[in-house]
Amino acid sequence: MNLDVFRGPRLAALLARTREQLERRDGALSGGFTLKGLTEEEAGHVHGFLGTEPGRHPDRVPVRLAHLDATVRAGYGIGLAELFEALGTPLRFRSRADRETEELRARILAPALASPLYEAEWFRSWLEHRDTRAAVTRRVRKKDTDTFGQAVRVLETVDAHNTEASATGTSPLLLQSLAVHATGDTKALNSDRPLAGLVLAALAARSGTTRPADRDAQERRALWEENDVVQDDLASxxxxxxxxxxxxxxxxxxxxxxxxxxxxxxxxxxxxxxxxxxxxxxxxxxxxxxxxxxxxxxxxxxxxxxxxxxxxxxxxxxxxxxxxxxxxxxxxxxxxxxxxxxxxxxxxxxxxxxxxxxxxxxxxxxxxxxxxxxxxxxxxxxxxxxxxxxxxxxxxxxxxxxxxxxxxxxxxxxx
Missing domain, CATH: 3.40.1360 (Dna Topoisomerase Vi A Subunit; Chain: A, domain 2)
Structure with missing residues (x-):
């Protein structure tokens, strides 16, 4: 089965709009759409494939999904859904995509909801803040199921350390050691990493202060040190x-x-x-x-x-x-x-x-x-x-x- 006609530019606009419509309709073949703004040559290719005649608007081609599916089946023995899969880009139906997104969001948030810190008001305040919600959405888009859980581990370690330090006067946490403990990467809490931004926003809530500006190195360093985390105990x-x-x-x-x-x-x-x-x-x-x-x-x-x-x-x-x-x-x-x-x-x-x-x-x-x-x-x-x-x-x-x-x-x- 030769599908080369679908891989070139001639039917690219038709396939792109068809994908959009099928994914939005969860694969239903009812209804259709109109391709607009086509050149005379592009419109001719689509009409030729569909076996339809040009109408009053030469730059437009009306497309019925059921007719397009029947045309593909007649010529290639497969329906539209199978065509996209054969081309290497299966359809992602909206309901399925929404469900997958919510499942992924739940996986990302699970360490926070299961953490003993969830009992603390400052921790819940951080979770509910619009910036944190936006950060979680970015992790969802990147399919990153690690960073948010690592942030929770860092916060649990800092909180436990501060509780112990207030009672026993133990040594401060070294930033690199904290990063290794939570992630295995000595540079994971560097200022240019997303993990550092998440943790510092939470520490600001813990300290009852405003979130430090991303480019304010002094204020970010001060917030770490307020929570007894230092880069070097000789430099402090x-x-x-x-x-x-x-x-x-x-x-x-x-x-x-x-x-x-x-x-x-x-x-x-x-x-x-x-x-x-x-x-x-x-x-x-x-x-x-x-x-x-x-x-x-x-x-x-x-x-x-x-x-x-x-x-x-x-x-x-x-x-x-x-x-x-x-x-x-x-x-x-x-x-x-x-x-x-x-x-x-x-x-x-x-x-x-x-x-x-x-x-x-x-x-x-x-x-x-x-x-x-x-x-x-x-x-x-x-x-x-x-x-x-x-x-x-x-x-x-x-x-x-x-x-x-x-x-x-x-x-x-x-x-």
Whole structure:
């Protein structure tokens, strides 16, 4: 049986439209359609095959499915459905395709629905979010039954680790080890992989924060570290000044550095191996190291205790801040007057009950320069003082922390 006539361009438009109609009708041969916009030559080929005559519109050919099926059977001994199968592209009837799609969606979602995390409100909120539903649809289209289940395994591991870490102070999870544990691939949680986007969206729900922007590497890194997942526990650091502490090794280093008013860079590795217990009752926190440097130069050992996040808080900062708050300390936070700075301030305030230090609308308006840096990025709320976000929006200016450092250092001198 020679089917070459169906493989060339002469009947391509006829076959394409026939496939569309049969799949939509679940193979029913009732009714028909009209091919439109054909050239005179194309219309002639179709009329010749069907044995019909041109009508009033030379660029159109009416086609009845039953007649077309009968023509194919008479010439080749098979019906339309068998023809498409013989050509290597079987029909996919809509009802069957819909059923297969729903079955595939159910397979993809099954690990999430069976997970113990499903009892958690944040997990269900993540599952029901429109972005997650869209991500599942993309997995369905790609027939990817692995990625979503891997995301659930990552989340289960992170949640179990954080529960244990809060009780025992265990080491943080290394990102590559987490990726291998969940997928067998060390690069599966790299920022350019779909898996990382799924997990970070869920971690944002778990932390009660907004989802990080895809291109905001700092915010994505910070969200990992808020959940005690780090790329390198030696690279995760926090800068300290005058923060005495109890405990062997690191506690001794912190206390001796405070006696001499010397800044000390502390790594997450050190904090895990030799966990200190800060003894200060009030600890100021800044975002920019220029503030801490100025305090060290002007005040030395007379400065109030100070931590510096150096941008988005690291896992090392979170580990030390949590230890301080657990020991009874009160944090006072100041950062940049820009949208990322507002987001950091809100997170520190919500996570540690920190007071906001010179972060009101009045403080912002006191320091807006004549020539200013424009605000960039997503607008963020300032729930501790809603007027601040409104003032920033109206002025459209960023005020960076180093420009107000003298006022902050003045506060640190009044310890």
């Amino acid at each position: 650091r926090v800068l300290t000044l005058n923060l005495p502490a109890r405990g062997p090794v690191l506690g001794t280093w912190l206390t001796e550095a405070a006696e001499h008013g010397v800044p000390l860079q502390v790594t997450l590795h050190q904090l895990v191996r030799f966990p200190p217990v800060p003894t200060a009752r009030v600890i100021h926190v800044c975002e920019n190291p220029a503030v801490l440097r100025l305090a060290a130069e002007r005040l030395g050992s007379e400065s109030a205790p100070l931590l510096c996040t150096e941008g988005w808080p690291s896992a090392a900062f979170h580990r030390l801040a949590a230890a301080a708050v657990s020991a009874g300390a009160r944090l006072r936070y100041h950062g940049d007057f820009d949208w990322p700075g507002a987001a950091i301030a809100r997170r520190v305030a919500e996570r540690y009950g920190a007071d906001l230090w010179r972060m009101s609308a009045a403080d912002y308006l006191d320091h807006v320069p004549d020539e200013h840096h424009p605000l960039e990025g997503r607008e963020r709320p300032t729930p501790w003082d809603p007027a601040l976000a409104e003032a920033m929006r109206e002025r459209g200016a960023a005020v960076f922390e180093e420009s107000v450092a003298p006022a902050l250092v003045g506060d640190l001198a009044e310890r």
